[in-house]
Ligand code: SF4
């Protein structure tokens with residue numbers, strides 16, 4: 001049990017560190033810069049990150065959302081301070097919105113290189129300042145303007161979603177990047193090779209529903225436990241349900257899936 005609580009605290013600390021690192025890393029995971037770069041003929045660092053993210057989901061499901069995404073970190077840290085509870089029964093239909101956003105996002109990512117007949121300038125780790133890599137970190141007017149612009153948008157969207165929809169509601173309803181992890185998870189589950197997933201031994205469950213109360217994605221975890229199948233496309237494998245279950249009913253597993 002002690003180890004489970006330590007893992008829980010470690011992930012919370014990681015989320016906080018991602019939040020602090022936002023000024024340095026926000027271009028890495030930008031769903032907008034990947035499109036802008038494509039239209040200007042550049043492969044951006046966010047392109048590489050999202051491709052790596054998708055490949056990782058073929059083995060680790062959506063764990064990147066729980067451990068590596070700074071947009072998730074912003075929402076989670078904020079959501080911990082504004083603990084509005086997501087209602088799992090009401091939000092199932094709304095969760096489908098993100099698939100529409102995903103299709104539009106992918107179409108725009110593809111459009112740039114289609115119109116340009118490829119990425120003619122290749123990989124630019126410092127896009128959108130490929131000519132001046134220091135522009136983002138040298139605190140010139142351009143960099144400061146960009147930071148204010150980004151934080152203004154990110155902060156407003158995160159606050160609005162969290163207040164209206166609860167913790168990680170942007171993840172649940174609107175995030176196109178998370179769909180990459182959903183697709184990867186579906187592929188790994190279809191082929192059933194060894195990969196990270198949740199396992200359950202529901203004989204010990206007392207139905208206290210602590211797992212549902214503490215799920216970062218607002219899922220009805222108890223329902224999954226009673227079914228004996230922990231798969232849900234919106235599960236990000238954060239492990240909160242593992243750490244907060246008093247009966248050790250849920251566990252991570254890496255073995256072959258049945
Ligand atoms: S759903 Fe989107 S915002 Fe949320 S953690 Fe995953 S990639 Fe990040």
Ligand code: SF4
Pocket residue numbers: 204205206207208209210211212221222225244245246247248249250
């Ligand atoms: S927290 Fe554990 S014991 Fe309680 S309902 Fe969930 S799985 Fe069952």
Ligand code: SF4
Pocket residue numbers: 214215216217218219221234235236237238239240241242
């Ligand atoms: S079901 Fe468990 S691992 Fe999945 S998102 Fe909820 S708390 Fe995290």
